[in-house]
Amino acid sequence: MTFLGKMLMFSAIVSTATSTAVAAQDLLIKVQGTKSKGVMTQLTRLAGDVGTKVAPLTSRLHDGGQWISLKTTSKSSALSVRALQALPGVMVVQKNYPIRQLKDYRLPNGPTRDALLQKVNAAGGPGNIFAPSAKVDNPEIPKTTAPGFGADSLFDNQWGMVDNNVVSGWKGAKGEGVVVAVLDSGVDYTHEDLVDNMWRNPGETGVDSQGRDMATNGVDDDENGYVDDVVGWDFVTDDNKPFDLSVEPLELLFGGGNPGHGTHCAGNVAARGDNGKGIAGVAPSAQIMALRFLSEKGQGSTEGAVKAIAYAIKMGVKVSSNSWGSSGEDPADTVGNQALRDIIEEARLAGQLFVAAAGNGDAQGKGYDNDTNSAPAYPASYPHENIISVAAIDKTDALGTFSNWGLTSVDVGAPGVAVFSTTVENGYSDKVIDLPEFGLSITWDGTSMAAPHVSGAAALYWADHPKATMMEVKAAIMNSTKPIAAMNGKSVTGGKLSVENLMR
Ligand SMILES: [Ca+2]
Ligand SMILES: [Ca+2]
Ligand SMILES: [Ca+2]
Structure with a gap:
């Protein structure tokens, strides 16, 4: 198809989509220069619905960047991409493609599921089985306390830590001073085992000139564009509390997502x-920056991802942990998701290691056991050299049945089946859904669970080798894997993460 043909197809998609959900129709536009106001004014004028305008129709995704978002209005949705592209100063026009959480559990099929649904429906639906959720969203951010000392009594449940002999890697630094940004559905920053390792923005810590607590004074003390961003930011609801709102297991079953x-x-x-x-964690003294850009339903957008990555870059983050899947690179998508590619390139230039889950299935999340050399899954399959793509293996060194793989597109395997970790409200579990009364127990299985092991390993190594470059850290991880049959011919290294070898 000619380029013009592709453009026409794209404009047809945009102009006929006026009656569907709003967010996905918003456009992202790359403009010349990082300060030019002219083109934004022009776009606002073209897109403006006089009288209904409540929020700015255009906004820059981040300071110093060339991408802006154009909100959909009845006027702008009638604009063709070609017309927008023809405007002076406009370089690229693309859709604000959806981003989704990877689905890291599998619901039972057939009789078990049918029986469950029957039981639930007989009881009048999930609402009659569980009391309405009493969970509190966005609790206040606790101050750091002096952490206690003593054994981590549930450590042996973390088979991946035992398998990696992470304890042998804790002889020196344990991740001190290294910040890992977790780009996801948020983090329960009140959790007893996370609260003291949450990143604390030094520019929003302490007291201001008037003696007020900078963390809560309503002032953007470090002038990074975000007010009171103490532990990160919530790019879904645009506030300083990136809390990981959870829901009841049955709501999960019926409503989707994996809160x-x-x-x-x-x-x-x-x-x-x-x-x-x-x-x-693999790096038990590293810091976690919570960047929430996926809702409790597991949905997000390219705009949110770009803002979150830009935030991590701005704040000097060395490692980002990315257990999510993006869209926009189908052949019909013309320019593709250039906004996302651009910001990952910015991260590379800034020396940020971008650890990415290889994905559970293809780019659309369909099917398991995918060769991403022939059917790429993004962002893991992008060619940027700062990406480490991580497949999931189980306790027996077998590849997770769901896990993507790829001789040149996937780098390493890591623990990703029945993974034990922290859960919301001071919980710990290897189960996403645990409903013994329904005979239902579903474990956390996903490349999403594998990637954080590699992110932790990078932080651990970096704390021990503070002068190492991003590429040196990546090479150290890649060169220290343990060969396993399941990754042989299915990944660049042919092996699984070995913290023991890495830290030897
Ligand atoms: Ca602990
Ligand atoms: Ca700030
Ligand atoms: Ca403040």
């Missing part, structure tokens, strides 16, 4: 070690 996902991921990166509580 608690970010908290589960964070625990294996850096749950506090030797504090007399719970578990320990």
